Amino acid sequence: xxxxxxxxxxxxxxxxxxxxxxxxxxxxxxxxxxxxxxxxxxxxxxxxxxxxxxxxxxxxxxxxxxxxxxxxxxxxxxxxxxxxxxxxxxxxxxxxxxxxxxxxxxxxxxxxxxxxxxxxxxxxxxxxxxxxxxxxxxxxxxxxxxxxxxxxxxxxxxxxxxxxxxxxxxxxxxxxxxxxxxxxxxxxxxxxxxxxxxxxxxxxxxxxxxxxxxxxxxxxxxxxxxxxxxxxxxxxxxxxxxxxxxxxxxxxxxxxxxx
Ligand code: 6GU
Numbered sequence: 310x311x312x313x314x315x316x317x318x319x320x321x322x323x324x325x326x327x328x329x330x331x332x333x334x335x336x337x338x339x340x341x342x343x344x345x346x347x348x349x350x351x352x353x354x355x356x357x358x359x360x361x362x363x364x365x366x367x368x369x370x371x372x373x374x375x376x377x378x379x380x381x382x383x384x385x386x387x388x389x390x391x392x393x394x395x396x397x398x399x400x401x402x403x404x405x406x407x408x409x410x411x412x413x414x415x416x417x418x419x420x421x422x423x424x425x426x427x428x429x430x431x432x433x434x435x436x437x438x439x440x441x442x443x444x445x446x447x448x449x450x451x452x453x454x455x456x457x458x459x460x461x462x463x464x465x466x467x468x469x470x471x472x473x474x475x476x477x478x479x480x481x482x483x484x485x486x487x488x489x490x491x492x493x494x495x496x497x498x499x500x501x502x503x504x505x506x507x508x509x510x511x512x513x514x515x516x517x518x519x520x521x522x523x524x525x526x527x528x529x530x531x532x533x534x535x536x537x538x539x540x541x542x543x544x545x546x547x548x549x550x551x552x553x554x555x556x557x558x559x560x561x562x563x564x565x566x567x568x
Contacts, residue, residue, distance in 0.1 A: 368442025412467030
């Protein structure tokens with residue numbers, strides 16, 4: 310899987326992908342990540358990537374020309390310049406397993422299900438880092454397959470979101486994690502939060518590790534973990550808990566306790 314990140318701050322990405330799972334996946338040749346300076350695709354003397362908004366208002370808007378040139382160069386596909394903006398371009402991208410993601414607060418919120426879709430369907434993900442002030446809308450209309458936000462809060466730009474997106478996708482690439490099953494056990498892959506974890510010592514400052522985890526009864530441990538995950542999800546994320554598929558017995562067991 311290949312990531313091409315288009316940004317006005319390429320230095321931001323200099324070392325951020327050199328750690329942990331992402332570093333290992335790159336070293337193993339499972340993924341490639343490159344950051345590209347949007348300015349490289351400007352043609353004017355001042356290398357302008359943004360301009361004032363039509364209609365007035367604060368802030369600058371990323372211009373379409375360098376973004377179109379960048380995406381065309383990185384995908385090897387030519388975007389349409391006709392009225393059916395982006396239709397045949399997006400079809401050709403789909404046929405060649407490429408996605409063009411625009412990171413912006415106006416996007417669809419990134420969830421594990423979207424990460425799974427992108428990781429399983431895309432061989433190349435071109436990531437456009439938007440600026441908070443805005444990106445010319447013709448980019449979203451004609452160039453982008455997925456407009457994505459990482460949550461309902463404001464970032465100054467898409468760069469931190471690009472790091473989040475790459476990390477979330479890389480760990481879903483087969484072989485990127487130590488054990489093949491780890492990603493399936495991830496928090497959210499079942500729509501629930503993870504269960505609590507403990508390590509040595511069994512007692513620390515008067516706080517004891519739950520007794521069941523110290524014994525070797527694997528069925529009992531699995532049951533405890535399931536219940537603990539459900540209780541934690543109910544308390545921290547009632548929205549997820551409401552969508553969880555529980556049978557009546559399990560629901561009773563969790564909800565009869567008032568914590
Ligand atoms: Cl992708 N970009 C910006 N600028 N702000 C955000 C975001 C993205 N996701 C959440 N907030």
